[in-house]
Amino acid sequence: MSYAAAVDHLYALGHELAPATPNTPRRKFDLAHMRVLAGALGNPQISFPSVLIAGTNGKGSTAATLSSILTAAGYRTGLYTSPHLVRVNERIQIDGHDISDEDFARLYFHVDESARFLVDSGDLPYPPSFFEVLTAVGFLYFAGERAAQAEKTPVDIAILEVGLGGRLDATNIVDPILSVLTDIALDHQDYLGNTIAEITREKAGILRPGGTLITLPQHPEANQAIGEAAVTLNLRAINAANYIPRQTPGVPRHDLELHSHETATPLPANHYRVTIDGEPLEVNSPLSGHHQQRNIALAIAAAVELRNQGGYKLFLESNQSSYNISNAHIEAGIRNTQWPGRLELLTFSSGPSLLLDVAHNPAGAWTLRAAIAQLPEAQPRTLLFSCLRDKDLNEMAQILFPLFDPSSGDPERRKDHIVFAPIDNPRAARIEDLLAAAHTLDIPAHAAPHLAAALAQARAVTPANGLIIATGSVYLVGEIRRLAGEL
Incomplete structure (x- = not known):
């Protein structure tokens, strides 16, 4: 076989x-x-x-x-x-x-x-x-x-x-x-x-x-x-x-x-x-x-x-x-350790870089937040996010979404974006729930029909000197990593 x-x-x-x-x-x-x-x-x-x-x-x-x-x-x-x-x-x-x-x-x-x-x-x-x-x-x-x-x-x-x-x-x-x-x-x-x-x-x-x-x-x-x-x-x-x-x-x-x-x-x-x-x-x-x-x-x-x-x-x-x-x-x-998808940076000949991290629960989100705090404040960022519905979406949203809020009044964040997309998994959170989590925090966010479209949208709205951070699930990171290999 x-x-x-x-x-x-x-x-x-x-x-x-x-x-x-x-x-x-x-x-x-x-x-x-x-x-x-x-x-x-x-x-x-x-x-x-x-x-x-x-x-x-x-x-x-x-x-x-x-x-x-x-x-x-x-x-x-x-x-x-x-x-x-x-x-x-x-x-x-x-x-x-x-x-x-x-x-x-x-x-x-x-x-x-x-x-x-x-x-x-x-x-x-x-x-x-x-x-x-x-x-x-x-x-x-x-x-x-x-x-x-x-x-x-x-x-x-x-x-x-x-x-x-x-x-x-x-x-x-x-x-x-x-x-x-x-x-x-x-x-x-x-x-x-x-x-x-x-x-x-x-x-x-x-x-x-x-x-x-x-x-x-x-x-x-x-x-x-x-x-x-x-x-x-x-x-x-x-x-x-x-x-x-x-x-x-x-x-x-x-x-x-x-x-x-x-x-x-x-x-x-x-x-x-x-x-x-x-x-x-x-x-x-x-x-x-x-x-x-x-x-x-x-x-x-x-x-x-x-x-x-x-x-x-x-x-x-x-x-x-x-x-x-x-x-x-x-x-x-x-x-020589190889363990991809964990604060892994991918760069391209043109367009923004892509940082992948499989922060799939609140503890992982806090860890990612600590890493984001080490990035240059002036660098524009786009969050590409999705998660599984058996995770604490609201807590993960409270940890991560405010770091990408263009309406916060922070001049360094004016060029930031949040893009959601569904994961091909029976446990995936619904797009409606992802958008609702952002709405509850009064943070603007956009949705894409699938991960390929979400990556394309993130690349379109992020300046060339900016950074796309894809996270929220191993399944999201794996698919985005595959799609990035085709860029």
């Missing part, structure tokens, strides 16, 4: 978080079902060591950075993330390379055939979900089921980003050698709980008795819930705060040796020094934004722990004692 057929078949499964209808009730998550599927596939998830990363925001950036560090150290490293920006292959990578179309199609139909047999035999009550199928494909790929290799060889380690929550997430059938918790905030309350404490307890479901946790101090409710879990499970908790610079780097950009990725961003670079085991380590990350310092710190702490494992039981003889990760490997891995 072809790759196109595999992708079409996958999307026909529908999205786990799609709104319930009378004919399709909301899906219930159950790890027992994922274990049945994995068992029928030979339990590929036990073939390789893994690190499991959960949180509300920053888990993808942390996973990408840690994966890049391990690759720089010479280990074949699997990376499983979600969602994707443009192609589903992006979710499953080894050493920074997406799974091939051939391998994806072959493994997808292998999982699908096994799932259909399990449903027919009564071992599964219904077919696996979109995310469960992709997780199974990723596990098989990391276990060595690759067409290009005659001999089955697992990856040296896999970095796995949790999809939703943690306790009941399909990735949580692994036995991780490290668990990482990134920043936790309110999101997906329908599934995870209505308070930060409730959500944290769900995400802490990735922790293991006697295991190792890497995290950072954060919201007091989250800290308390994490602390309670740590005591109950008798695990070892590592605070990554030592790898955050003591103060925001104040070195002007022109005083630093610029690397190629730094010349393309209007935001201050994350270029600073930290200390590891008494030795200086230079952090020079292509991921912009002050918030990335926390994600980088978590990745550094995980790398340091992996190289000092001692008692961990690893499956591969070459890694029985520890991973050989030097400070130079950490520096190179951070420097």
